[in-house]
Amino acid sequence: MGKPILEIKDLHVAFKTYAGEVQAVRGVDLQLEKGETLAIVGESGSGKSVTAQSVMRLIPSPPGKIKKGEILFEGKDLIQISDKEMFRIRGSEIGMIFQDPMTSLNPTMTVGKQIMEGLMWHQKLSKDEAYQRAVEMLRLVGIPTPEKRVNQFPHQFSGGMRQRGMIAIALACNPKILIADEPTTALDVTIQAQILELMKELQVKTETAIILITHDLGVVAETAHRVAVMYGGKVVETGKVEDIFYRSRHPYTWGLLGSMPRLDIKREDDLSPIPGSPPDLFDPPKGCPFADRCPYAMHICHDEMPKVTEVTSGTHQVACWLEDSQAPSIESRGAKVNIVSQ
Amino acid sequence: MTMPAERFESAPKRQAAMEVLRRPSVTYWQDVWRRLRKNHLAIIGLIGVALLIIMAIIGPYLQDYSYYEQNLGTGKNLSPSGEHLFGTDDLGRDVFVRVWYGARISLVVGFAAALMDLLIGVLWGGIAGYKGGRIDEVMMRIVDVLWGLPYLLIVILILVVMDDPGLLPILIALSITGWLNMARLVRGQILQLKEQEFVMAAQTLGASTKRLMLKHLIPNVMGPIIVMITFTVPTAIFAEAFLSFLGLGIQAPFASWGTMINDSLIVILMDDWWRLFFPAFFLSMTLLVFNFLGDGLRDALDPKMRK
Amino acid sequence: MLRFIGRRVVLMLLSLWVIATLTFVLMKCIPGDPFTSEKKYPPQTIANLKAEYGLDKSIPEQYVTYITNLAKFDLGFSINNTSRTVNEMLSDSFPVSAELGAYSVLLALCAGVLMGITAALWQNRLPDYVMMILAVIGISVPSFVLAPFLQKYFGLEWKILPLAGWGDPPQIILPAAALALGQVALIARLMRSSMLDVVTQDYIRTARAKGLPPWRVISRHTLRNAIIPVVTIMGPAIAAVLTGSFVIEKIFSIPGMGKYFVESITNRDYPVIMGTTIFYASFLIMMNLLVDLTYGWIDPRIKVGGREGR
Numbered sequence: 001m002g003k004p005i006l007e008i009k010d011l012h013v014a015f016k017t018y019a020g021e022v023q024a025v026r027g028v029d030l031q032l033e034k035g036e037t038l039a040i041v042g043e044s045g046s047g048k049s050v051t052a053q054s055v056m057r058l059i060p061s062p063p064g065k066i067k068k069g070e071i072l073f074e075g076k077d078l079i080q081i082s083d084k085e086m087f088r089i090r091g092s093e094i095g096m097i098f099q100d101p102m103t104s105l106n107p108t109m110t111v112g113k114q115i116m117e118g119l120m121w122h123q124k125l126s127k128d129e130a131y132q133r134a135v136e137m138l139r140l141v142g143i144p145t146p147e148k149r150v151n152q153f154p155h156q157f158s159g160g161m162r163q164r165g166m167i168a169i170a171l172a173c174n175p176k177i178l179i180a181d182e183p184t185t186a187l188d189v190t191i192q193a194q195i196l197e198l199m200k201e202l203q204v205k206t207e208t209a210i211i212l213i214t215h216d217l218g219v220v221a222e223t224a225h226r227v228a229v230m231y232g233g234k235v236v237e238t239g240k241v242e243d244i245f246y247r248s249r250h251p252y253t254w255g256l257l258g259s260m261p262r263l264d265i266k267r268e269d270d271l272s273p274i275p276g277s278p279p280d281l282f283d284p285p286k287g288c289p290f291a292d293r294c295p296y297a298m299h300i301c302h303d304e305m306p307k308v309t310e311v312t313s314g315t316h317q318v319a320c321w322l323e324d325s326q327a328p329s330i331e332s333r334g335a336k337v338n339i340v341s342q
Numbered sequence: 343m344t345m346p347a348e349r350f351e352s353a354p355k356r357q358a359a360m361e362v363l364r365r366p367s368v369t370y371w372q373d374v375w376r377r378l379r380k381n382h383l384a385i386i387g388l389i390g391v392a393l394l395i396i397m398a399i400i401g402p403y404l405q406d407y408s409y410y411e412q413n414l415g416t417g418k419n420l421s422p423s424g425e426h427l428f429g430t431d432d433l434g435r436d437v438f439v440r441v442w443y444g445a446r447i448s449l450v451v452g453f454a455a456a457l458m459d460l461l462i463g464v465l466w467g468g469i470a471g472y473k474g475g476r477i478d479e480v481m482m483r484i485v486d487v488l489w490g491l492p493y494l495l496i497v498i499l500i501l502v503v504m505d506d507p508g509l510l511p512i513l514i515a516l517s518i519t520g521w522l523n524m525a526r527l528v529r530g531q532i533l534q535l536k537e538q539e540f541v542m543a544a545q546t547l548g549a550s551t552k553r554l555m556l557k558h559l560i561p562n563v564m565g566p567i568i569v570m571i572t573f574t575v576p577t578a579i580f581a582e583a584f585l586s587f588l589g590l591g592i593q594a595p596f597a598s599w600g601t602m603i604n605d606s607l608i609v610i611l612m613d614d615w616w617r618l619f620f621p622a623f624f625l626s627m628t629l630l631v632f633n634f635l636g637d638g639l640r641d642a643l644d645p646k647m648r649k
Numbered sequence: 650m651l652r653f654i655g656r657r658v659v660l661m662l663l664s665l666w667v668i669a670t671l672t673f674v675l676m677k678c679i680p681g682d683p684f685t686s687e688k689k690y691p692p693q694t695i696a697n698l699k700a701e702y703g704l705d706k707s708i709p710e711q712y713v714t715y716i717t718n719l720a721k722f723d724l725g726f727s728i729n730n731t732s733r734t735v736n737e738m739l740s741d742s743f744p745v746s747a748e749l750g751a752y753s754v755l756l757a758l759c760a761g762v763l764m765g766i767t768a769a770l771w772q773n774r775l776p777d778y779v780m781m782i783l784a785v786i787g788i789s790v791p792s793f794v795l796a797p798f799l800q801k802y803f804g805l806e807w808k809i810l811p812l813a814g815w816g817d818p819p820q821i822i823l824p825a826a827a828l829a830l831g832q833v834a835l836i837a838r839l840m841r842s843s844m845l846d847v848v849t850q851d852y853i854r855t856a857r858a859k860g861l862p863p864w865r866v867i868s869r870h871t872l873r874n875a876i877i878p879v880v881t882i883m884g885p886a887i888a889a890v891l892t893g894s895f896v897i898e899k900i901f902s903i904p905g906m907g908k909y910f911v912e913s914i915t916n917r918d919y920p921v922i923m924g925t926t927i928f929y930a931s932f933l934i935m936m937n938l939l940v941d942l943t944y945g946w947i948d949p950r951i952k953v954g955g956r957e958g959r
Contacts, residue, residue, distance in 0.1 A: 056858055084862075091860030098858075103851040107950055108873045117869070118859040153949040169859065300349040326350050383785075486660060487667050492933050494892040496671075499926055502914060503675045580791055587793050587896060588911055600793075607797055607900065622794040630789035637785070 004031035005209055006055070006177055011069035013050050016062060020282045024050045026233035028069075029308075032177065037203065037210040039224035039241075041217065041256065045278050047233040048213050052179050054079075055211070056096050057086050073177075092122035095170030095208075099182040101162035105154035111138070111165045112150030115172050122173050137168040140205075142198060160191035167198065174206060181213045196223050217256060221245065226315075229253050232279045232289025234305075239316035249311055249318040252290045288321065296322060374565075377642040384638020390631030398449050401442025409443040410595035411435060422616050429616040431606070440597035441620050447598045448579045448628060451512065455578030456571045458517040463524025464567060470525070471532030472559070478529070485525050493519050494581065501590045512591050516578055527570055531563040565643035572636035576629045583625055599625040657941050661934050668930040672923045673715050677708065679919060724924030727913075735924035738909055743928075745815060746894055746905035752825040753890045754883075757832035762879065764833065765840020766872070772845060780837060787834025793896040796827040800900070813901045824901040828893045832886045836879055843875040850874070873947070880944045884937040891929060 013025040025047040032038050040048040053059050055071055057078060071078040073093070078086065098104045106114060115137055116130035125133065131150070138146035141164040154162055163183060170178055180199065184192035200223055203210055212224060220227055220241065227244040229237045229252065237250040248254060255274040276293035279285050285292070291301035301321050309323040310316070321327055378384050402409065405427065412433045420430040428437035470481040500515040501507070535541055541558055549557070585591035586600030594601065599621040606617035696705070706714070718725070724735035768780035803823060804812035811820045847853065848871060856870045891907075898907035906925060913921035 058854060058857060087860045087862050089860065090858060096858040098851055098855065100851060104855045106852040106856065106870050106874070108877075108948065109870070114855075117856075117861065121859070121861055121865070155950045166855070169855065296352070298350050298352055300345065303349075321350070324350070326345060326347065328350065487664050491664060491668055491930055492888045492892060495926055495929055498914065499672065499675055499922070502917070502919075502922055503678050505679070505917070576789075583791065584793065584892075584896065588899075589915060603794060603797075618797060622798075626786075626790045626794055629791070630785065633785055633789055 005034045005074065006030075006032040006211075007070075007072040008051070008055070009070040009072070011051065011054060011071065012067040013047070013054055013059060013064060014067050015064045022281045023284050024064075024233055024281060025054070026281075026284060028230070028233075028235050030228055030235065030238070032209050032211060033226075034176075035203070035207045035209055036225040037212055037223055039212045039214060039220040039227045040230055041214060041220055041227055042230035043215055043278060045281070046230040048230045049181055051230070052096075052181050052211060052213050055177075055179060056090055056094060058096070088122070091118045091170075091175070092173040093175055094177045094179065095173070095175035096179040096181065097163070097166045097170045097183050100186045101159055101166050102186065104166055105157075105162055107154055110151050110153055111157065111168075112152075114165075115150075115169050118169065118172050133172065134168075137172050138165070140171075140202070141165070141168045142194075143168075159187055160194060163187060163191075163195050164198065167195075167202070171202065171206065171208070175208060177211065178208045179211045179213070182215070183212070184219060185214070185216070192219070199223065229256065233281055233284065234289060234319070236288075236290065236320070237318045239311070239318075243312065243316040247311075247316070249309075249316075249323065250290075250320050251294045251296055251322070255293075288319070298327065374642045378638055381638040381641065383634045384642070387631045387634030387636075387638060390627065391635055394445060394628055394631065395449065397442055398445035401445065402439050404442075405436055405439050407436035407439050409435065409440045409597045421614075428620045429614070431602075431617050432614075435595075437602075437616060437620055440602060441599075441624055443597045444599040444602060444621060445624065445628070447509065447592060447596070448582060448625070450509070451516065451582040452575035452579045452632075454513050455516050455520050456574050459521050459524040459571055459574045460567075462517070463521030464528050466521065467525035467528030467530075468532055468555075468559075471529035471536070472555070474533070474536075482526075482529065485522055488519070489522055489526075494584065497581065497585065498588075498590060501585065507590060507593045509592060509596075512582055512585060516581055520574065520578065524567070524570055524574070527566055528563055531566055532559055535559055535562055569636060569640045569643055572632060572639055576632040576636075579625075579628060579632075653945055654942065657938050661938055664934050665931055669716060669719055669927060670712075672926055673712055676919060676923055719927065724927065725920040727918055727921045735921055735928075738921065739906065739925070739928055742904060742906045742909050745903060746891075746898070746907060749821060749824060749828070749898070749903065749905060750887070750890050750894060752821055753828040753893075754832070754887055756825055757829040757836055757886060757890070758879075758883070760829070761833045761836025762840050762876065764837035765879075766844060768837065768841040769844035769848070769875075770867075777841075781841070784834040784837045787830050788838075790830070792827045792831060792893045793900065795830055796824070796897055796900045799823050799827055813903075815901075815903045815905075820901075824897045824903060827900075828890050828897050831893070832889060835882065836886065839882060840875065840879055843878045844871060847871050847875045877944070877948050880940060880947055883943075884933075884940045887936045887940075888933050891933065 008028055008030040011025055011028040012023070015022045015024055028047070028051050030038070030040075030051070040051065042048045050059065050064070054066055055073075055078065057066075059066065066079055069079065073089065076085075078089070081089075105111065112131065112134045115134040116125075116127070119125045119130040119133055120127070135146045135150050138149055143149050143161055143164055149157075149161075154165070157165060167183075178199075183199070184195050187195060196219060199210065199212075202208070210223075212219070214220060224241050227239060227241055228235050229244065229250065231252050237244065237248060237253050239248070244253060245257070248257065252274075258274075274293055279289045279292065285302070287300070287302045287304050288294070288297075288306055291297045294301065298321060304321075306319045306321045306323070308317050308319045311318055311323075407426075412435055415434070418430065418432055418434045420426055420434075422429040422437075426436050426438060428441060430436055431440070466481060466485070470478040496519050497515040500518060501511055504511040504515070535558070541554065544554055544558055582591055582598065583600035583603070586598040587604045588600075589604070592598035592601050594605075602621035603618060603625070606614070606621070722736070724739070726734050727738065764780045764784065768777040771777050800812055800823065803810045810823050811817060814820050852874075853866060853870055856866045861869070894905060894907035895911050896907070897903070898905045899911050902908070906929075909921070910925045910929075912918075913925065
């Protein structure tokens with residue numbers, strides 16, 4: 001493992017609302033290696049999108065505010081640099097695609113122009129050069145007859161094609177990092193598979209590192225190299241995709257895996273949803289955010305945030321009191337862990 | 343690092359505490375009122391409208407003159423004083439009494455227009471939206487065609503033909519044309535609501551048309567209807583003043599703000615500023631307070647703002 | 650797009666027909682006929698006059714003649730001033746009103762859009778409050794209330810601008826301002842809310858994610874989309890300026906259509922009233938069509954219909 005291309009350290013983000021301050025992200029640490037795909041998984045409200053938007057400094061402000069932390073990209077702290085420097089990095093060094101391709105493209109501008117814009121701004125290409133590049137990009141993302149499509153408006157594209165267009169916009173300037181915020185959630189299942197396939201293909205071609213935000217573990221299994229599981233504004237477990245799927249250590253990850261539909265489990269122990277609802281981030285718990293829903297919760301879980309334990313040095317980490325040497329083993333309490341046994 | 347062993351004992355889930363809602367629940371109308379109350383301009387509007395209504399009722403009795411009583415001798419063009427709070431006009435009539443008499447006319451016109459909006463507009467739009475299909479098509483075509491015609495022009499045409507200036511012809515002319523906006527709004531809202539699950543659910547459960555209308559559709563379009571009405575009132579008040587100004591509306595000796603402004607246009611050449619100022623000021627203030635109230639209600643009722 | 654235009658044209662012709670029929674019916678509702686109200690003519694003269702103007706024929710025949718004449722843009726004659734046709738009066742006064750109206754609409758559009766943008770960019774800060782208070786006042790003060798005060802201060806007290814009249818360029822300023830004020834306010838409010846709405850759209854986030862600086866996001870993405878609703882109210886805005894011109898032309902003694910229209914109302918010169926009404930209505934309906942076409946041109950979702958991608 002080399003030096004990470006992006007490193008998030010102790011990130012805190014809060015949103016002001018009339019009812020108080022929502023602590024959306026509460027101390028997130030993440031690393032992204034060159035050319036890898038890191039999936040950030042969690043349910044809605046876990047802080048995964050906010051983390052991603054913080055990297056781009058696209059948190060709507062007000063009400064949002066980055067309270068604390070560092071986001072190091074090639075040694076520069078993206079939180080500290082000037083707006084001007086950030087404008088240079090956005091789009092050219094780090095690209096982003098969003099969840100809903102139906103609303104993420106400007107309806108009054110041709111798709112081609114929307115691709116050309118970034119090129120002309122960052123790389124100072126002439127109009128003709130940018131146009132040629134836009135056609136190339138559309139061809140690269142697999143849009144048929146790109147010469148014709150480049151002059152069309154978003155409403156003339158189907159949902160899947162719009163997302164391809166979004167990817168073309170995001171990758172136009174050859175960014176080193178691509179942040180994909182739920183890129184397939186709004187799409188049909190068959191289109192989802194195509195878009196994921198495309199992203200994998202393009203990653204091999206362009207060596208772009210990808211941060212993939214999703215709540216869909218199926219998507220993770222298909223595309224990611226590493227996974228970070230977020231809950232209640234914190235990262236509870238990170239590891240290689242095999243670590244998370246086969247050797248996960250956090251009860252929330254087990255819960256996530258248990259609530260995923262699968263073909264290979266017996267009917268009677270079908271889906272097991274996680275009971276309860278996520279913590280109220282207006283007034284976040286001082287202990288582990290999952291303690292209230294955790295079947296293995298201990299007194300200490302409610303009172304103190306667990307430290308990060310290295311399960312496999314450098315790759316697999318988990319924040320859970322069960323890792324503590326004083327904690328009883330789960331098996332001794334007769335817990336059902338068959339959901340993680342393969 | 344070791345910790346007391348009991349801290350690692352299994353702890354009961356705190357599920358029960360979590361299911362309790364942390365913020366008190368409020369009904370829609372309580373929520374609307376809470377937001378309206380916080381809006382200073384809306385409250386100014388509300389107080390202004392209330393004051394206007396009170397003054398329109400009691401204003402003409404506060405001074406011992408009538409709106410038509412002339413004093414052609416010494417009482418002409420008197421500036422405001424204790425005797426005549428707003429002065430007198432070129433025929434010696436008391437401007438204070440005439441202004442509040444004008445307020446009555448404006449308010450009658452405004453509220454009559456609002457009533458027509460409710461009676462014709464809501465019914466027309468409601469039927470078109472609820473019935474749908476052919477009936478909707480025909481009803482809305484009629485609205486579309488009338489919509490293409492300039493409102494004040496039609497009103498003028500009707501007034502010219504009636505050839506009998508006064509309050510009633512104005513009310514009739516305004517009623518014939520004023521409900522189009524409302525019909526369009528209500529139809530759109532009903533169409534949208536009809537598609538929503540809770541209405542379908544009620545239908546599936548066998549709710550009667552009457553129940554569907556009264557319990558599900560009308561309460562849900564109430565908000566937009568109220569907002570529309572608060573804007574109908576100033577529009578009608580403006581229209582009456584405009585027509586009276588043109589000489590098509592209320593005629594002397596009756597006092598309408600529009601007539602009074604028209605009568606006193608000449609004073610810009612003289613120093614009798616009060617004759618123009620008071621009717622102009624109260625007309626503008628009336629439109630202003632209704633607009634404040636309407637804006638406030640719209641913001642308070644807009645579900646998009648609800649967080 | 651063709652379908653869109655076609656639909657609009659059909660609707661427009663329908664509206665025109667409705668207003669023509671309406672004026673005809675209303676004209677027939679007026680008690681008596683144009684010649685009974687005026688001086689006492691001998692019965693033979695009246696009969697001759699009626700024959701000359703086709704008033705002796707049956708109502709349906711008159712209706713056909715009337716519609717045919719309208720189709721030939723013949724609006725009839727004035728009773729009070731028999732030497733002039735309505736067409737002649739309109740051709741004299743329309744350019745005057747059109748000039749005044751065009752300046753007012755232009756002023757309303759420019760000032761309104763600028764004010765709306767300013768308010769939106771400084772949302773909930775001082776410029777926003779100032780703009781929106783000005784706008785609410787603008788909506789609440791009728792032009793015929795504002796106009797005399799403008800005359801008094803700018804014309805009489807400070808003597809900056811001419812009091813009234815027509816022909817000199819400075820004479821257009823006060824009436825145009827009085828006419829535009831209400832529309833400035835409406836457009837400013839609409840532009841503001843439209844901008845605030847567009848700013849929260851996903852495609853603006855996409856534009857920002859491209860690394861475009863704020864001014865470029867605003868000029869290339871926000872404005873174009875925010876101005877679409879403003880275009881849609883230009884029809885009503887033009888109509889309001891037009892009806893406003895009745896009183897403004899009267900107050901400022903401008904020899905435009907509005908002034909003649911008001912005079913014809915006072916004199917009960919029915920053919921002129923009817924003719925002018927039809928002219929106004931056709932003009933507005935035409936303007937609405939123009940606005941719709943502009944709308945289609947600005948919003949490509951209408952211009953290039955259909956989804957080929959599916």
